[in-house]
Amino acid sequence: MKASAVEEKAVSGMVVEVAGASYLVEDDGGTLYRCRTVSGTRSGNDDESLVAVGDRVELRLSVSGKEMPEAIIVSVEKRRSQLCRKRDLRRNRSREKIQVIAANIDQLVVVVSAYDPPLSPRLIDRYIVFAESEQLRPVIVVNKMDLDDGGAVRGMMKLYEGLGCRVCYVSAIQLTGIEELRDILSGCLSAFSGHSGVGKSTIINLLLGEERLRTSETSLKTGKGVHTTSRSVMLTLPSGGRVIDTPGIREFSLSGISQENLRFYFSEFLPFMPECAFSSCSHTVEPECAVRSAVEKGLIDPSRYGSYLLLHESLEDDD
Ligand SMILES: Nc1nc2c(ncn2[C@@H]2O[C@H](COP(=O)(O)OP(=O)(O)OP(=O)(O)O)[C@@H](O)[C@H]2O)c(=O)[nH]1
Ligand SMILES: [Mg+2]
Ligand SMILES: [Zn+2]
Known part of the structure; x- marks a missing residue:
């Protein structure tokens, strides 16, 4: 040759x-x-x-x-899955504004913090919809548990444990929950995603055993963090598995999901849906809606239903 x-x-x-x-x-x-x-x-x-x-x-x-x-x-190669973010929401919503921040992941690690920035159930619900639609395993990491005074956060997260999500409680400062997270991450490709300042890069540095990624203080003024990580990077963990650290996001794109399909990604709605009077029921305004009556009876969490309504409305805007 x-x-x-x-x-x-x-x-x-x-x-x-x-x-x-x-x-x-x-x-x-x-x-x-x-x-x-x-x-x-x-x-x-x-x-x-x-x-x-x-x-x-x-x-x-x-x-x-x-x-x-x-x-x-x-x-x-054609991607098995893709996590996207919207680069600029307020200006025109053309397709160029959508950027893929992680491709071909096996597992989505949604990172939230107990405090600073505050925990946002709405964002978690959006991530779960995305994970369901891409058939990815969602893991929720609640970081900064050292700042959770009264144990309120664990109470809030019961809802997600009940939905079958794996929830991992971490404090990167007190080094708690890190071993459990190592086990969850080994053997697959995971993406860490969440608001800026929740501690994604700090946790990955701990998993790596070295300060490879830049981290910085959250901005107390906005409570939103300062967007320290500006682009995605993949790292191989010494304990096995790979992770993608992604930039903090305000909102990520659900561009692959239609308003009609959204109802199938709220898994707790599924047992009630066949009882709705209309087979195409959107569970928003129709009469004799079994999903709404389940919310009224306390069988579906009202916060989850609230997220459904908000997402339903926002997907209309996106079309
Ligand atoms: N109290 C407390 N602070 C933490 C913890 N983990 C991280 N922090 C702090 O939170 C701030 C933000 O951490 P980063 O790791 O930069 O956050 P990030 O999610 O990577 O942020 P972006 O890169 O902007 O998306 C830093 O000042 C960290 O020291 C924790 O468990 N407890
Ligand atoms: Mg970061
Ligand atoms: Zn209905």
Whole structure:
């Protein structure tokens, strides 16, 4: 075989970091390549982000012998799942505004904090809808448990434990819950997602055993954090498994979900739905709605139903 033919050998790997138009790809043997796309780069995905962290890609080596070999991304495989964020909500909602922040994940780790920023059940409900629609396992990590005075947070989270979510209580400061989290993460690819300032990067640094990721104080003024992590990055944990640290988000996109399908992603509605007078019942205004009557009887949590109504309305706007 000629030398040039050896260089042309196809290499496949996974995107571990995206920095502007430059991509870091790790092949199956653990070698890293600095990569770029070309106009002929093929994609199995018909959307906005050509390359995202977690994508499986095929490479053609362009420069070897350097400290880090360089390559061209020839093709991007069709994604099994994708987590997207909206970049700018207020201005026009065109498709370019949606960015894939993690691809091909097996598990979604929703990170919330007990306090600062405050725990948002609405955001958790949105994540659960997303996880149900992508058939991903949702895990909820409640961080900053050291700031939970009266134990109110555990009471709030009972609702989610009842829905079958795995809930892991962590304090990155007191080092509690970290071992349980290690077990949950081993053997699969997980994405950490949640509001800015909840402690995603702090927890991942603890799991890594080193300060690899930058972290910073939450902004007390807004209570929303300061968006320390600005782009996704994939890390391999010494205890097994890989995690993608993603930027904190205000809202992530549910672009794949229609207003009609939303009702199927609230699993506790399902047993009541056949009893609704209309088979196409949206459970919002129709008469003889079994879901609404279950809410009135206390069989469905009113906060979950409130989230359903809000999401139902917001999906109408998105169409
Ligand atoms: N009290 C307390 N503070 C914590 C805990 N975990 C993290 N913090 C603090 O919370 C702040 C934000 O942590 P980060 O890890 O930067 O948060 P992040 O979720 O990665 O934020 P973005 O990158 O902006 O999305 C830092 O000041 C951390 O020290 C915890 O368990 N308890
Ligand atoms: Mg971060
Ligand atoms: Zn109904």
